[in-house]
Amino acid sequence: MQAADAGRRATIWGLMILLAMACARIEAPPGGPPDREAPTIRESRPASGSVNLDTRPEFRFEFDEWVNRASLSGELYLSPRHEGGLELNWVGRTLKARPVLPLDSGRTYLLEMGTGVRDLAGNRLASPHRIAFSTGASLDSFAFAGWIGGYRPNAKVMIWAWPLDSFPVRPLAPAPWQTRPDSSGGFRLLNLPETAFRLFAINDLNGDGRWSPATEPAALASADPAPGGYGNVRPSLYLSELELDSLALTAVQPEDRHHLLLEGRLDLPGRPGRAAQLSLLELADTLGRQIPLLTLREEEDGRYLLVCGEMDSLTYWLRFKDGSDSVSFRGLAYTQNPFQGFERPVRLDSKRRLHWLPPRGLKTQARTAAWVGQGSDSEAVVPQFLDALELVWGLPRARAGDTLFLSPGIFEGMAGDTWPASLARFALELPPDVEHGALQLLFVPAPPANTPWRIQLRMGETLLSDRELVSPLELAELPAGWLSAELYFDRNGDGEWTAGQLEPFRHAEARLPLTDSLQVYPGWTREGLELQLPEELSQWNTATP
Template structure:
């Protein structure tokens, strides 16, 4: 008995010792974590205040500084890894920075002593946060100099979305000094001279710049390499040369941020489905420009015969695939010749080649189009279950492959509320989607029934045509606000805006080439409404009619290149974005009424900005590799 008691006591002691060891190890681990990234005690109200710098050495504005260290003190514990990501020092510091932490302070040691007669700018971007994850609302910036004075140049502006006009926060803004007249160059500069970031309201401000001119680019630098890359949203400056000095006002024209797709769509594979049908699969959604179809040609590479093209179409569920329907082909190599601009991505960039090669299949063509959907699907219905249809809209029957009107009429019927057949005729563009032009019965209500052969159930939509008494109109005005920047000596000032109510009354004819367009977008419609676009009248007014009750927003732009599409510009060679304007708030449409938008759409331009200059960024030695 005594031996068993001794064994029990010994076992309990060993168990307690193990618990002590485990607890000690956990305590050491927690202590190490807290030392790596200190965390304040929990409890109390939630921290919503971003961190700030309480002291620095060198101090803000210090001159004649020497050494190689920079000390920053903060008002609270900060996320140390975020400081490394958010820190930018100008001019660029080659080599590795060393970080030494002491509670709320950090000492940053440069690999070499500070340069002589240089202004250093230290900025923490909005990526910098405290340990609670509260980030800066706008960048923190301070400067010191190793010479007798600090550079005093400033340059400010605003970045907005090019399509909606919404302010863009957290966008990187890069400034490249122009030491000589801009000209074409072989490669983009390896790094910017200065960098900052936009705040919550989309504004940015460079301070402590050398007083010269700059090429200023805004971009969402997703890969953090401080240079514009394909598919990254970016904005070109409203003018190729922007001066910076101590009296510089903000640039009055915003930077318009948009994704600029300079990469041509690439054919990934050609899939021969049959001897009359081939699918071309691309790496992104595509658009077929049907006005060019008469110029498309298909050649049998062996026989050198031309094969008739019966149709080119796409399927809604596979926008990256383009189908080619032809006369019977031999199972030999073929070449499809597509004219320039005949096949593009959704942003208008044409394919990277104009000859698409494939080998046809010998399999018979057994494809038969099947009904996929009846459109539009009502977003809301009345008490009888009928969705409203605006006058310009037509019900549509969508098939997966092209069919003729005989097939549509065999599977789609239109009935009135009593079940009697309602006459209709059909129109189509490519055979996959057919618009139903209905002879509306009294009361304007019909039931559209589809009987697809590939599914046991039927498709059905109920629609009612809106009467004229339920429709209204919206009208407004587009004004040109010509803001002049005049440069005199080393200073630049912004003069009072000059307004031009029409193309004919503007003072700067060169900058007013092109035509103005206005786009209407439903923001809160009670019935489905497609966006519309129309040119602005010669009297600078516009009017959209037959609108159902709801709210609509507007956007105007200056179509300089004449393609009826807003152009976000180009970085190299430089071309400014087409000027644009947006309605400040949606405007409501009322039945049997014409409402006027609350304020004119003001397209702001810089009068001395040449719209077709093909100049580039400052001359710089290109990097050895990208």
């Protein structure tokens, strides 16, 4: 009898142990068709858009099926980021979450569940699930959407957002706001404060929630979303490890301190058959400090966006390799004076792109070109393919009232040495449907009266005016067409340019169509165009330059 009781007790204990093991390890039921349906959240509480919540509210997420609870690690997060994290509890298929520490009063938050959450068959959430709420009486309302690519399915991609004025030099730790992309690469950031943001994304390969630059691909967004005029942009990112084996470069276009647009064709993994002429070696500033290359993104028009780390100096060097010879090409990063150092001649097109055209006959020599204001270390080696190349430089996103800075270049090794040592000129395009136009030119700093500097105004080959340079300079009753203006130093004081005296021109050309839409272009104010004169002219020397 005792043996029978002992057997029954052992059987009961065995069943209890099996039941406990079954409860501890929830598995997909065996048999039947494979589960390929993504899990969904049937209900979440409180409702998104709730206001006046307690500073330690409880959130509930009810799933339509059992999920892998371990997959929730790092996939539930508050924006803006809150110290202390969340405490989590499960009741069947319902997840309960509550902030460990009280939230700030009167602030908008977004609780988001990322797409890394999986069901027992390994299917991920199709899109992030969000609850926007406020511990105050209202919600912030700024929002934008974007796209990210360059990663494989099931990658743990994190998109971070900082207010533009607090973006770190090295974005290693998570930002105050973050999100995950959906299954198609789209993402949204919602209920943000009214300020400009900068986006940065990583592929968190080691799962630590931080960026490891040596091993993890990263990307900076193609645009900085901001309320108002720039709030409708769709920033895009492309995660890449920058395996740039070959690059056929035709143009370089800086957009800001982080973005360079490369025009050309490139061999990418899985995309063979592209032309291969140059190999990208490194990106460095003028002090020789290497700038980290973060990502590469293909534009719809075939160009590539190269994203790099913060550039501290005005200029950078892109180093390429052509055969056995290393050559460098010099460009400009965005600063408050974004165009110091441009060479002859440059022009600005209607798409806010600045073009640099090498002078005809430019020779490829060790000292082909030097840049004004940078000292003897500003020499550059120009590759042979620049003989017939137009380099396109994109303007930073500019607003009305910004100043367009144009500085000349000094060239050596011209064909036949027939060019003057330095040139400076600008050109303005008048709309063809305007018979008579008026324009005011503002020079910074304003030239004093009775200087030897004069300005010639031409329409094509026709000389319209030759006058003393003053600021502001009023131009009235201008015919339609291309208006060019040339500065020169009146060496003999006769009030006109004498070619035989080799009075130097200083040449930098910018073409700006005069239309109302130009009020959003650099250099345009309600009064007209403001030009920052080259360094040589800033003192308005009365001596021969």
